[in-house]
Amino acid sequence: MSAGAEDREKGSDINEGVNSKCSYGFRGVFRTVPTYFGLQKAALGLSPQERRTKREEDEDLRFDPEHYAADFMLQEEDENICNALQFRYGTGPETLSEAHNALLQAMKTDDSVARVHRLIGLTEYQCYHLLLPLLDILCANAYDRRVTCGERSVESRWTLITVSATFSWLDDHAFQSASDALNSTLRRTLVFPLVRNRKLAAKVAQDTISVLRAGTLSVLEQMLQVHALLEGPDEYTTPSENVHPLNMLYVQPYCLWLAQEHRDNRPEMRRGLDRVVRELEETELDQLGFDLDRIERSASESERRELPQVSLDDTVLDLMQQHLKICTDEQQQPTATTSSTEESSPCSSPPSLSVDSETSCVGTK
Numbered sequence: 263m264s265a266g267a268e269d270r271e272k273g274s275d276i277n278e279g280v281n282s283k284c285s286y287g288f289r290g291v292f293r294t295v296p297t298y299f300g301l302q303k304a305a306l307g308l309s310p311q312e313r314r315t316k317r318e319e320d321e322d323l324r325f326d327p328e329h330y331a332a333d334f335m336l337q338e339e340d341e342n343i344c345n346a347l348q349f350r351y352g353t354g355p356e357t358l359s360e361a362h363n364a365l366l367q368a369m370k371t372d373d374s375v376a377r378v379h380r381l382i383g384l385t386e387y388q389c390y391h392l393l394l395p396l397l398d399i400l401c402a403n404a405y406d407r408r409v410t411c412g413e414r415s416v417e418s419r420w421t422l423i424t425v426s427a428t429f430s431w432l433d434d435h436a437f438q439s440a441s442d443a444l445n446s447t448l449r450r451t452l453v454f455p456l457v458r459n460r461k462l463a464a465k466v467a468q469d470t471i472s473v474l475r476a477g478t479l480s481v482l483e484q485m486l487q488v489h490a491l492l493e494g495p496d497e498y499t500t501p502s503e504n505v506h507p508l509n510m511l512y513v514q515p516y517c518l519w520l521a522q523e524h525r526d527n528r529p530e531m532r533r534g535l536d537r538v539v540r541e542l543e544e545t546e547l548d549q550l551g552f553d554l555d556r557i558e559r560s561a562s563e564s565e566r567r568e569l570p571q572v573s574l575d576d577t578v579l580d581l582m583q584q585h586l587k588i589c590t591d592e593q594q595q596p597t598a599t600t601s602s603t604e605e606s607s608p609c610s611s612p613p614s615l616s617v618d619s620e621t622s623c624v625g626t627k
Contacts, residue, residue: 285310286432287511289392291377295432296507300423302431310435317431317446325453325552331561333459346409346462351469353476354483362486366521369514378518382526389523389534394443395434396516397470397538400481401447402426403488404469409457417456419491425450429508440541441549444470449550460554464547471542474535481535482520489513 284307286292295306302320305313337343358366384392402425406418427446428434437443448463473480492506492513505514523531548555 285435288515289377290435292511295511298423298507300420300430301507305431305433310433313431313433314436317427317433318449321449321453322551326458327552327557330452330458330552330554331557333457334558335561335565337459337461342409343457343459343462345411346457347459347465349408349411349465351404351408351465351472353473354480356479358479358483358486362483365486365489366517369518374514374518377515378522381519381522384530386530386533386537389531390440390537392519393534393538394437394440395428395512396481396485397440397443397474397542398428398434398437398447399426399488399512399516400473400484401444401466401470402429402450403484403491404473405447405451405455405462405466406491408462408466408469409455414491421455422488422491423508424454428512432511434512440538441545444542444545445547445549448547449552452550452552452554460547460550460558463550467542467545467547471539474539474542477535478520478524478531482517482524485513485517485520489517 284293286295295301297303302317304316304320308316333340333343337347381392402422405425406414406421409421410418423429425447427450430450433446437446444467448467451463451466452458452460473484489509492509
């Protein structure tokens with residue numbers, strides 16, 4: 263058996279409930295999902311592959327070429343787009359804050375600790391596979407941080423949930439590779455949020471790579487930010503425990519797993535992260551679909567057609583006619599002496615025009 267085949271065999275049970283059609287959340291351990299704002303209910307009751315198919319069909323249906331073309335044409339002028347493209351994205355502190363450490367302790371329950379304890383000893387392939395939904399969440403978080411320039415807005419929770427395929431469609435088990443997970447998120451940035459721009463998508467990809475390259479602690483810190491963004495006492499949280507369903511389904515288990523891996527500093531996790539980063543660095547952003555090249559080319563051609571077409575020859579001729587009129591008017595005025603006329607006459611060509619003197623001052627010879 264080859265090493266790759268052996269890895270796949272060992273990693274086949276990484277999602278505990280993936281063989282069940284209705285399995286959701288971290289490693290597919292949940293059979294039911296509480297309702298929350300942003301959940302696509304069409305995903306419920308479908309297998310992982312069916313969820314993916316329905317999600318991509320929905321994206322194709324909702325993609326708006328005119329909206330995308332407008333953002334493309336305004337990318338050098340629109341303040342929101344310019345600010346998002348220029349934003350400097352940080353990868354987080356070298357140590358967790360006291361508040362974040364306290365939050366991690368609060369996440370620990372008997373069930374959650376036992377569930378994470380079963381992940382001790384994962385292979386590199388298993389770590390890689392478990393990182394793919396996490397990559398989708400990180401990418402959605404990076405998009406919101408960039409478009410808000412690090413200042414979360416009232417739309418941030420909606421943006422995070424909507425842009426993430428994992429959060430909106432519970433579509434985490436069907437990712438085949440890091441490139442696949444990245445492209446699924448970037449596609450959604452071109453369909454749903456207010457700012458839809460391919461240059462911005464490329465920046466978001468680089469932000470995500472920088473977080474992953476910085477290591478497990480950096481990824482953990484970003485996920486704790488996601489936890490804080492989702493949390494809050496409102497109608498979309500679970501009343502009994504005040505825990506957002508997505509924190510229960512994904513974020514808390516991922517945070518506890520990342521904290522354990524950071525503490526143990528296992529080489530399998532480091533190699534899994536390195537593999538994800540290598541794949542992302544080699545990913546071409548021309549696999550997003552929607553025929554973006556054609557839309558951008560058509561928008562540019564349309565703008566050129568709408569610009570006033572002024573011939574250079576017509577412009578020069580118009581300036582010459584204005585100049586000749588001035589000369590003719592000056593000739594018709596009485597002058598004291600020939601020398602004064604020559605000194606004051608405007609018949610000499612202006613420096614900006616290269617015009618033959620025989621045509622510029624009629625009758626001055």
